[in-house]
Amino acid sequence: MNARPTISPSVETNNDALRLELQRELTEPETLIAELADRAAPHIDPVAWSTTGTAKAVAEQIRSALGRLDAGTYGRCVSCGDPIPAARLEAVPHAAACVKC
Numbered sequence: 001m002n003a004r005p006t007i008s009p010s011v012e013t014n015n016d017a018l019r020l021e022l023q024r025e026l027t028e029p030e031t032l033i034a035e036l037a038d039r040a041a042p043h044i045d046p047v048a049w050s051t052t053g054t055a056k057a058v059a060e061q062i063r064s065a066l067g068r069l070d071a072g073t074y075g076r077c078v079s080c081g082d083p084i085p086a087a088r089l090e091a092v093p094h095a096a097a098c099v100k101c
């Protein structure tokens, strides 16, 4: 028996909407990375370099969330395995960990 609590039905039934939301969310950092690509180097434009670094990290977190959606583990904390509260996922759809982790 799996002792873990089940993921809330709203997360399971709205996978398509979630996927679209995450893909939409992913376009923002990807656009930023593309726009800054020609000057995002520490010796050319440190701000663009830093911004690109942050955007790449966010894009990676969103891709990871899409991967968890495919794997059926979306909505669970990657650290402790507990369900991530719906309010947190609404605020940060690509959240990988629960509030306490």
Ligand SMILES: [Zn+2]
Pocket: 077, 078, 079, 080, 081, 082, 097, 098, 099, 100, 101
């Ligand atoms: Zn956790």
